Amino acid sequence: MQKSDWTRADSLALGVLAAHGGVAKLAAFIDAGLKPHQVAAIFRRGVTHRPRNGWFADVSVPWQGTHAVRVGGVLACTSAAASWGVPVPPDSWRRLHVAVAPNASRLRHNRDKTWEVKAGEDAEVELHWANLLDRPQGWRTSVVDALLPDDRRFVDILVGDRLLVEADGEEFHDAEKDAIRDAFFRGLGYIVLRFSYERIVHDLEGVLDEIATALAML
Template sequence: MVRAFVRDRHAERIRRVWLAAPDAPADLRLAALAGGRVTCTSLAQRRGWWMPEGIGHELHLHVHPGSASAHTPGARGVTHWTKPIVPAARSLVGTTADALLHIAQCLVLVGDRLVLQIDGYEFHSSSAQRSANIAHDAELRLRGYTVLRFSYAQVVHDWPTLERTVRRAVAAGLHLAA
């Protein structure tokens, strides 16, 4: 039945486990081709989340480390090679937690001047990485930005406190240019 469906061009076989209808969205098609999931700013835009102006439209895909390939011919974008935070069923769309982590790794700018950073232990466990973070924060402060750094644990296990902190910063006007 599947072979007939593909043969009659009602669908295209993207990978062994994925079929795509002729009108399937391009981002989902590319995620299937890459063996990944739509994540980061691509997932945020797909879900209608607010994003600051100037965020690019290149496709962000989440691919599990050790995957054979995330090559997508003709596609440009960003590949996040990380282990999922939250196990997800077979899906072409990433989880909210993974998307937030990837967005943070890409640096989130709220308004004009509020920078949010999320530091996971995997990428921020060494002295050299910590020193780089401190230098980066200092440079941003010297340029007039407020930097709020959160841990992976805060994002996953204490979202209400994180959200309250960001809301307080916005209420204080820290996201606005002087």
């Protein structure tokens, strides 16, 4: 192929990745008009990464995202929350949280796409067998799924020593129980911030600003 042809192929491949949130299966490139050997050549030239056989990623995707895809899922929980800019506990990096389908198989070690593992064998990975509320955003769950656990009610995120952030699910919200819970933690000296599903979805910037303001006051 001539240089101009490679430039067009590169542009096409990067367009596919952009349309799929940074990661895509080989089939997506084929549907866009690229041949399998072209996709392979683009990878060999360093334009893309290949975290897992049949999957390709933009080189801008952080290592946590490519490792999650290598496992067989997408970045989840506090790992995904951190990627969205949500403050998380400082030791969260010790485990890579990955959401996989309930029927997921052919799991791989997060550092080696040729190393097939069973659930729990990769000590660096915390698997989440969950049906997601939203479509994954490429290599990570949506911010809503990052903050809401499998029961869709709430997840607690302890930021620093005293800031407790809670996100309420839409379906199982119980205001009375939440008030009792919040009072209990405030009695222990915690600052409690609680955000609704709608607020997280429609005003994420405001949510993050409130968390940052609370942190600055600690």
